[in-house]
Each structure stands twice: as C-alpha cells, then as structure tokens.
Amino acid sequence: MKKTSVIILSGVVILFLVSWLVKGASLSGEENPYLQGFLTTFAAFLTLAVFSFLYRDNPFYKFAEHLFVGASAAYWMTLGFWQTLVKKLIPKLSDGLANFFEVPTEEHSYWYFLPVILGLLLLMRLSKKGGWLSRWPLAFIVGYTAGINFVGYLRSDFVKQVSSTFVPLLIDWQGVGHFFSNFSLAIDGQFVMMLANVVIFVGVLCGLVYFFFSKEHTGLFGTASRVGIWILMITFGASFGYTVMGRISLLVGRLTFLFKDWLGLIS
Amino acid sequence: MMFDSPMLLLLTAGSGATVGTYIGLAIIVLGLLALLYTSIKAIEVDRRIVFLFIFVAVSIPILFPITFEEKATPVVKRIFDKIESLPEGSRILLSFDFDPAMAPEVQPMADAVMRHALAKNHRVIFMSLWATGQGLLDRTMQRILPNEFPDKVDGVDFASVGYTAGNEGVLNVIVSDFKKMFPSDANSIPLDSLPVFNRFSSCKDLDLVVTFGGGKPGAKEWVLFVGDKANVPVAVGVAAVVAPQMYPYFPNQVLGIMGGIKGAAEYESELIKHYPQFAEQPTPGMVMMGPQTLAHIVIIAFIVFGNVAYFFGRRREEKP
Numbered sequence: 001m002k003k004t005s006v007i008i009l010s011g012v013v014i015l016f017l018v019s020w021l022v023k024g025a026s027l028s029g030e031e032n033p034y035l036q037g038f039l040t041t042f043a044a045f046l047t048l049a050v051f052s053f054l055y056r057d058n059p060f061y062k063f064a065e066h067l068f069v070g071a072s073a074a075y076w077m078t079l080g081f082w083q084t085l086v087k088k089l090i091p092k093l094s095d096g097l098a099n100f101f102e103v104p105t106e107e108h109s110y111w112y113f114l115p116v117i118l119g120l121l122l123l124m125r126l127s128k129k130g131g132w133l134s135r136w137p138l139a140f141i142v143g144y145t146a147g148i149n150f151v152g153y154l155r156s157d158f159v160k161q162v163s164s165t166f167v168p169l170l171i172d173w174q175g176v177g178h179f180f181s182n183f184s185l186a187i188d189g190q191f192v193m194m195l196a197n198v199v200i201f202v203g204v205l206c207g208l209v210y211f212f213f214s215k216e217h218t219g220l221f222g223t224a225s226r227v228g229i230w231i232l233m234i235t236f237g238a239s240f241g242y243t244v245m246g247r248i249s250l251l252v253g254r255l256t257f258l259f260k261d262w263l264g265l266i267s
Numbered sequence: 268m269m270f271d272s273p274m275l276l277l278l279t280a281g282s283g284a285t286v287g288t289y290i291g292l293a294i295i296v297l298g299l300l301a302l303l304y305t306s307i308k309a310i311e312v313d314r315r316i317v318f319l320f321i322f323v324a325v326s327i328p329i330l331f332p333i334t335f336e337e338k339a340t341p342v343v344k345r346i347f348d349k350i351e352s353l354p355e356g357s358r359i360l361l362s363f364d365f366d367p368a369m370a371p372e373v374q375p376m377a378d379a380v381m382r383h384a385l386a387k388n389h390r391v392i393f394m395s396l397w398a399t400g401q402g403l404l405d406r407t408m409q410r411i412l413p414n415e416f417p418d419k420v421d422g423v424d425f426a427s428v429g430y431t432a433g434n435e436g437v438l439n440v441i442v443s444d445f446k447k448m449f450p451s452d453a454n455s456i457p458l459d460s461l462p463v464f465n466r467f468s469s470c471k472d473l474d475l476v477v478t479f480g481g482g483k484p485g486a487k488e489w490v491l492f493v494g495d496k497a498n499v500p501v502a503v504g505v506a507a508v509v510a511p512q513m514y515p516y517f518p519n520q521v522l523g524i525m526g527g528i529k530g531a532a533e534y535e536s537e538l539i540k541h542y543p544q545f546a547e548q549p550t551p552g553m554v555m556m557g558p559q560t561l562a563h564i565v566i567i568a569f570i571v572f573g574n575v576a577y578f579f580g581r582r583r584e585e586k587p
Contacts, residue, residue: 148439248563253372265330
C-alpha cells in the first residue's frame with residue numbers, strides 16, 4: 001500500500017471515530033446513543049463515499065458500491081423467502097411447515113406445487129446439462145406477463161388514449177363577438193382551453209406524420225413532419241427538466257441528512 | 268425568508284435575508300461571472316467545477332432556508348378539490364409504492380395527502396405494492412397519527428393492510444376481490460372484523476385511490492388495472508422522472524398529478540391555505556423548492572455559458 005493511501009485511510013478512520021464519539025455524546029438523552037451515533041456516522045460515511053466518485057474513482061466509493069449491491073441482494077432474497085415462500089406458498093401446502101414458521105394455516109391447494117416445480121426448474125439455469133429446462137418457467141413468466149398486460153395496455157394505452165385525442169377544437173363557442181368580449185388568458189378560460197386542445201390535435205397529428213416513413217417528407221407533409229420533430233423535442237426537454245428536478249431532490253435529501261442528522265447544523 | 272419569484276431572489280434577495288443568504292448568493296453570482304469569462308476566453312472548465320457549483324447552490328438554501336410562495340396548479344388542485352368535495356366517511360386508499368431512494372420526493376406529498384384525508388374525516392386504507400414501502404408506510408403512520416390525529420381509531424377511521432408480494436398481479440385481484448389478496452390487516456386482524464371495511468369487497472367500493480411512487484408497479488399499473496378497469500378515480504403522486512409519462516393520462520384517466528417536489532410543494536401550500544392548523548407542521552416540499560430553484564438557475568446559467576463558449580469558439584475557428 002502506498003504511503004499516501006495509508007495516510008488517507010488513517011485520516012478517514014480517525015475522522016470516523018471522532019464523529020462516532022461526538023455524535024454518540026450528543027445523543028446522550030436517547031436510547032442506545034452510541035449505537036445511534038455509529039449508524040448515523042456510518043450512513044454519512046457511505047453518502048460521502050458515494051459522492052467521492054464525482055472527484056474520481058476510489059476505494060471508498062468501491063466499498064460503498066459493493067456494500068450496497070450485497071445488502072440489496074441479501075435484502076431481496078430474504079424478502080422473497082419470507083413474503084412469497086413462507087407467507088404465500090407454505091400455508092397452502094403444509095400445516096407442519098406453517099406452524100414451524102408461525103404463519104396462519106390455510107386450506108390446502110395442490111395447484112401450488114406447480115409454482116414450486118417451475119421455481120426449481122428456473123434454478124436449473126445453474127446446471128450445464130439441464131440448463132435448457134429453465135426455459136420452460138421463463139416461457140411461463142413471459143406468457144403470463146404478456147397475457148396479464150395485453151388487455152390492460154390495449155384498453156388504457158390505446159383505446160382510451162385515442163379517444164382522449166378526440167377533443168373539441170371549439171369550446172363553448174357562441175360566435176366571434178362573444179369570444180373577444182369574454183377574452184381571458186386565465187388557465188381555465190375559453191381561449192387557453194381551446195389552445196390546449198389545438199396543441200393536442202396538432203401535436204398528435206404531426207408526431208404521427210414524423211413516424212410515417214412510407215411517403216417522402218417533402219412539401220406540406222415535410223412541414224408537418226418538422227412540426228412533429230419540434231413537438232418531440234419539447235417533450236424530451238420537459239422530461240429532461242423533470243429529471244433534473246428529481247435528481248436535485250435526491251441531492252437535497254442527502255445534503256439535508258448530512259447537515260441536519262449528522263452535523264446538526266440545522267434544526 | 269419568502270420570495271414571490273426566483274427572479275426576485277436574484278435581484279433583491281428580499282427583506283429579512285440572513286447574512287449567510289447574501290454571502291451564498293454573492294459566491295454563486297461571482298463564480299458564475301468568472302465562469303462566463305472563462306467561457307468567452309474558451310478556457311476549458313473542469314467538470315468538477317460544475318459539481319462544486321451545484322453543491323454550493325443546493326447547500327446554501329438548506330443552511331439558510333429560502334422558500335417561495337407556491338400556488339397549486341390545476342393538475343394538483345384537482346386532487347385537493349376531489350378529497351375536499353367527497354362526503355365525510357368516504358373511503359380513500361393511499362398506496363405507498365416507493366422506496367427510501369424516492370422518499371425525498373414522494374414522502375412530502377404522501378404526508379400532505381394523508382393529513383388532508385384524515386382531517387376531512389375520510390376513512391383511509393393504507394397499502395403498499397413495494398416491500399420497501401411497508402417500512403416507510405409504518406414510519407409515516409407512527410409519525411403522524413398519534414401526534415396529529417390522536418382521536419382516530421385503527422380499524423375504524425383508518426387501516427393498513429401493508430405489503431403483499433405479487434406486483435401488478437395484486438391489483439388484478441383486488442380490483443374484483445380485495446379480501447382475497449388481503450384477508451387481514453398489517454396487525455393480522457381479519458378485515459371482516461374491521462369497521463373500516465364494512466360493505467367493502469373490492470376496489471370498486473373505493474371513492475378515490477391516491478398512489479405515491481415512481482417505479483413499477485406504480486402509478487401506471489394503478490391506472491391500467493384499477494382506474495380504467497373499475498372506473499375508480501385514481502390520482503397520482505410521482506417522482507419527477509415519471510411525471511411526463513403520466514401526463515397523457517390526464518385528465519381522462521388520471522384525476523390529477525403531483526409531479527416531483529414541485530407537486531408536493533403545491534399540495535402543501537393548498538393544504539395550509541385551507542387548514543391553517545397544519546402550518547405548524549413541517550413542509551418539506553416547500554422547503555426543498557429553495558435549493559431546487561437555485562440549482563435550476565445555476566444549471567440554466569451553465570447551459571447559456573456552454574452555448575456562449577461554443578459560439579465564441581466557432582467564431583475563433585472561422586477567423587483566418
């Protein structure tokens with residue numbers, strides 16, 4: 001190990017211990033103050049370790065990353081065992097096992113052996129010779145997912161979306177005179193609502209034209225296609241804006257933890 | 268301190284501003300001017316400088332809070348108005364479909380809607396499609412119910428059925444038979460013995476579903492498998508990255524959308540306006556809009572500087 005690495009590691013360990021002791025002492029009125037102090041300090045260390053990647057890749061980041069992956073895998077495996085196998089499967093198959101795991105017994109259904117068999121077949125993936133058997137449960141999963149989603153997507157993402165596009169371009173229309181005498185830029189006003197519907201109509205039409213490749217994009221068709229590109233770009237821009245907002249929110253969450261829970265700088 | 272608009276923040280910094288706020292804003296403005304100079308001179312800026320600016324822009328409003336006046340937009344207000352217009356005792360289901368990573372964005376809106384529904388004396392059913400949501404749901408109930416609604420009785424005014432495995436398969440079942448998937452509540456008490464579930468068999472008996480999340484299963488699955496299938500009004504509170512995907516469903520398939528921390532802040536402001544007793548409670552959504560705004564201003568500045576550097580660089584190349 002290089003001398004610089006030893007110095008950095010020693011510094012981090014010393015800072016960790018100091019933080020642990022100071023935090024533990026500051027929580028003296030609470031239950032298990034030094035355990036709480038350790039957990040808060042460790043959480044802060046992991047947060048800073050992840051942030052350190054922004055400077056450059058380093059062993060602290062690697063440690064945090066590996067710990068996260070390992071802890072997540074263990075968490076989901078434990079959860080799958082207790083929530084699915086113990087809670088949903090065992091009560092349907094065996095009273096003895098249900099009593100052992102202290103879960104309420106249920107009326108037996110031997111259909112539940114089917115997922116057990118499929119689950120075991122899925123593990124055949126680990127075998128070189130019997131690996132092909134894992135394709136059966138996989139086919140079942142794909143088929144089930146496609147089946148369960150097909151009707152829902154067709155109804156919600158196609159039929160209802162198409163009908164939502166059929167919007168009136170004139171709302172509460174009582175003539176030009178009435179329109180201008182009651183003209184308002186209010187968000188629920190006649191003009192804005194009509195404009196919104198026009199944008200939906202034109203946007204959908206031009207967006208579809210852009211993806212229609214059986215005709216050359218020239219003339220009026222080309223103009224509509226270009227408007228379609230603009231609509232798509234605006235949509236991507238809005239998505240990017242929202243993504244930035246989301247990421248900043250996460251950063252605010254972590255910094256608030258560091259400043260409030262760890263350092264106690266804010267109340 | 269409170270500002271009416273982000274522009275006012277930069278121009279005046281308002282009255283009653285702390286010294287820290289002024290110093291912080293000065294650091295950001297001077298730093299940005301220095302960056303503008305380097306952009307014009309076509310000096311390459313290290314990406315770590317960008318990170319540093321974002322850190323400063325987010326940290327300052329956290330250390331020296333800056334809040335903005337929020338006003339609910341129609342897309343958020345529709346959710347508030349719906350809960351407000353339902354008669355007392357209506358059944359509202361709140362689904363916590365998120366994990367700790369999403370919590371900074373989604374938790375504030377879950378808190379606000381929960382407070383609103385209980386203050387209006389609706390019967391609230393809590394559940395989660397995410398295993399990680401169960402823990403967050405429990406913590407939320409422990410934090411809010413005993414302190415702010417000590418009179419509410421578990422099983423009568425509200426109930427939590429917790430989490431069950433099955434993802435969208437759960438929704439596919441509860442839309443026609445709720446008790447098949449949740450025979451008992453989170454405390455293992457059979458639903459049939461709880462008054463909150465009287466004359467309740469499926470999601471069709473709900474007056475409103477509000478789902479909080481940002482992943483799968485989440486808002487979209489609630490619309491697909493419950494909202495559209497059973498004609499139940501579904502409102503969504505989603506992480507910002509998911510919000511654009513939900514807008515095509517508004518207003519016909521989704522009652523309203525709270526998108527990211529901005530949606531949470533708008534709902535909180537509407538809640539405080541109508542229920543002043545909650546003004547004393549934390550409003551993390553509104554508080555987080557300060558760092559959001561400052562960070563966005565810095566990012567916009569970077570985009571402008573990037574373009575300035577590009578055009579100056581191109582002009583330099585064009586010169587013989």
